[in-house]
Amino acid sequence: MPFVYVSGxxxxxxxxxxxxxxxxxxxxxxxxxxxxxxxxxxxxLFRNGTISRQIIILVDGTDVRKLDNEKTEVGxxxxxxLMPSLVGG
Numbered sequence: 001m002p003f004v005y006v007s008g009x010x011x012x013x014x015x016x017x018x019x020x021x022x023x024x025x026x027x028x029x030x031x032x033x034x035x036x037x038x039x040x041x042x043x044x045l046f047r048n049g050t051i052s053r054q055i056i057i058l059v060d061g062t063d064v065r066k067l068d069n070e071k072t073e074v075g076x077x078x079x080x081x082l083m084p085s086l087v088g089g
Contacts, residue, residue, distance in 0.1 A: 002030050002074045008084040010055075013041040027057060028070040030080060045082070056083050 001021045006014055014020055014034065022037075024030030035042035045055050050069070057064045058081040064072045074080065 002078040004080045014038045027072045
């Protein structure tokens, strides 16, 4: 199962865990499976059906926006990192 690391304020949406293992063959399916356990989690990641620009999703160290976004395929040994982007002025 893919291993998902969650950081920043997103941790509170998965009961303050920093990581979770969850089934899925794409980033979207992994997020859907996390969201079944923690419904508020998905609402924090997506805006209007796409990944919020406020969230960075890395698959094995590469931003999914440089891959196939939420359709990016993942395997059982894939490491996914979800983190808020740094914003401000």
